[in-house]
Amino acid sequence: MFEWLPVSGVSPVFAVSPVSGRRGHPLKSQDDIFVLDLASDAEDIQAEFRKFHEQAVTPPTDPNLLYTAQHRVMQYALLVDSEMRNFADAHFAAQDQATTDAQWQRAHADLYRFTEPAKERFAHYQELEFEEAEEFRAALRDYVRMCAFLSSWTIRRPGTTTSGWRAGGPTR
Structure with a gap:
């Protein structure tokens, strides 16, 4: 999933739900979710997701x-x-x-x-x-x-x- 706007509030959290594996392909799992955010900092994303989920992981991206x-x-x-x-x-x-x-x-x-x-x-x-x-x-x-x-x-x-x-x- 691509995010082009800064994360804020509940919308980015619920935007992930269609790809979360619950309503997606039967072979998808929670480990398959990946959000490529092109506008927000990793800390901002973690803070927004922590309000709704126990864990939010934002691994750094390797440009190579x-x-x-x-x-x-x-x-x-x-x-x-x-x-x-x-x-x-x-x-x-x-x-x-x-x-x-x-x-x-x-x-x-x-x-x-x-x-x-x-x-x-x-x-x-x-x-x-x-x-x-x-x-x-x-x-x-x-x-x-x-x-x-x-x-x-x-x-x-x-x-x-x-x-x-x-x-x-x-x-x-």
Whole structure:
């Protein structure tokens, strides 16, 4: 959950209840709740939540989480920078050339060939070191989720636009 206004009173406490696991997904628990507050100090958030809950935890955020996750993925040496760059170039070229959804679907299907070398390396690694391969899979999943989360929102300063962006990412 994102909070863009300073916390005050009962509203931020009740705003968390839809994601608290009681009314949310059956696999969610109280440990899954995370509020990203972009306007309040940690002490203010704790003070407001303590009025209604016995415990309020405000762990500090590490700005390098994404880079740490990327490092964890890349330390397995299964992904190669040049292959990823070739995939990205082909993806953006296909996106630029496709004028219909059917063309994009066809172009998108052609992109799978760029992933074959990494898939083969992973399959071989999985045969030799199954546990480590599963650790790589978990690290990659975490990294992808983190990228998806961070790309789902942007902070724009007043007077700026998103003209430098398109559906697939930043323009070059």
